[in-house]
Amino acid sequence: MEWKSLKTRMLVLILGMSALVFTTTILLIAFFNRQNSVDFAIELSNSKSNELVSQMQKYLEHPLEVSKNLVNSFNALRKQNNMNRKHYDELINIAFEKNEDLLCVYSMWEPNALDGNDNEYEGVFPYDEEGRFNYSTYRDGKRNAIEQTSVDEYDEDYYKLAASTQLDVINEPYFYSYSGEEGPHFFETSIVTPIIENGKTLGVMGADIDLKSLSEIIGGIKLFNSGYGILLSNEGVIAAHKNKEMLEQKFIDVFDFASNDMISAIKKGEKFQAKVVSKKDKNEYFLTLSPIQIGNSTTPWSLCIIIPKSEVLMSANALMSRGLLLGLIGLVIMSILIYTQANGIVKPIFQAVEQAKAVANGNLEKVY
Numbered sequence: 602m603e604w605k606s607l608k609t610r611m612l613v614l615i616l617g618m619s620a621l622v623f624t625t626t627i628l629l630i631a632f633f634n635r636q637n638s639v640d641f642a643i644e645l646s647n648s649k650s651n652e653l654v655s656q657m658q659k660y661l662e663h664p665l666e667v668s669k670n671l672v673n674s675f676n677a678l679r680k681q682n683n684m685n686r687k688h689y690d691e692l693i694n695i696a697f698e699k700n701e702d703l704l705c706v707y708s709m710w711e712p713n714a715l716d717g718n719d720n721e722y723e724g725v726f727p728y729d730e731e732g733r734f735n736y737s738t739y740r741d742g743k744r745n746a747i748e749q750t751s752v753d754e755y756d757e758d759y760y761k762l763a764a765s766t767q768l769d770v771i772n773e774p775y776f777y778s779y780s781g782e783e784g785p786h787f788f789e790t791s792i793v794t795p796i797i798e799n800g801k802t803l804g805v806m807g808a809d810i811d812l813k814s815l816s817e818i819i820g821g822i823k824l825f826n827s828g829y830g831i832l833l834s835n836e837g838v839i840a841a842h843k844n845k846e847m848l849e850q851k852f853i854d855v856f857d858f859a860s861n862d863m864i865s866a867i868k869k870g871e872k873f874q875a876k877v878v879s880k881k882d883k884n885e886y887f888l889t890l891s892p893i894q895i896g897n898s899t900t901p902w903s904l905c906i907i908i909p910k911s912e913v914l915m916s917a918n919a920l921m922s923r924g925l926l927l928g929l930i931g932l933v934i935m936s937i938l939i940y941t942q943a944n945g946i947v948k949p950i951f952q953a954v955e956q957a958k959a960v961a962n963g964n965l966e967k968v969y
Contacts, residue, residue: 649822653830771898834902
């Protein structure tokens with residue numbers, strides 16, 4: 602019957618329009634919700650980065666502060682024409698004892714730059730073969746020990762970088778043992794400040810610090826389900842990571858999404874944000890690099906935060922799925938209601954049409 606055909610067309614038209622409105626609304630809500638999720642992830646990453654950068658900067662600047670205070674103390678003794686090296690040794694020992702977080706404190710001077718008496722100390726422990734003031738104290742278990750120094754140390758980065766640039770330096774991280782191969786090995790860095798007088802480098806003052814505490818801080822990062830952080834040196838070496846097997850490896854060698862642009866941003870001390878894709882697992886990640894500046898050093902480090910995109914969008918995708926499901930349920934309920942009510946709408950229309958036809962044909966018997 603024609604009225605059944607009209608009922609079907611009404612059902613299709615109403616449900617089609619409703620489905621279009623429902624779907625468009627849900628997709629728009631899902632789109633904006635996904636964008637909000639991405640914005641929230643970026644904001645969270647920046648907020649967490651700023652918090653951790655401040656914490657790590659404070660940790661790394663502490664040995665620099667100790668070194669600069671020692672430089673001031675040394676200069677005060679020199680102004681008094683104090684030539685007694687034991688007094689200078691004692692300044693270093695006292696500073697070291699007061700700062701138990703440090704692994705080592707040392708001072709290295711150019712020939713005759715401290716007191717002009719290098720020849721009197723040639724071969725005298727703990728100074729080097731040429732008698733330069735080259736003094737280093739470290740922790741050997743629970744006691745403090747003094748290290749025998751050597752002129753060869755002046756070729757090492759922990760001396761020559763600060764001495765040549767006349768700037769503070771945070772050295773690349775390295776494994777080191779103060780008591781031989783059988784002793785404990787520390788993954789550490791040396792933070793050094795130059796000693797300058799009238800534009801001339803007289804020597805350096807430095808302190809070594811264990812990076813283990815920073816790996817513990819990194820390991821405590823909780824971003825979504827599996828977001829994590831990495832501390833990177835100026836050369837892109839992994840300085841702190843929740844997995845100790847990663848330490849001292851190159852960031853660009855371990856992570857296939859690492860790029861030269863990222864390394865360049867680290868070297869320049871610039872903020873860097875990008876969406877990256879791992880070639881290994883095909884997953885997308887949000888990556889943020891935040892610089893960590895130490896003193897007036899030109900070798901800043903960087904904190905890297907990595908968050909899987911799938912975790913960022915998990916709640917948005919779940920909301921869209923629930924929205925589509927509710928929309929489908931709504932369409933089913935609407936179709937039932939329309940189908941059951943259609944007879945009451947369509948039949949009177951067809952009855953009116955039939956009566957109109959009857960009147961037009963002069964048949965008044967069907968009019969009622």
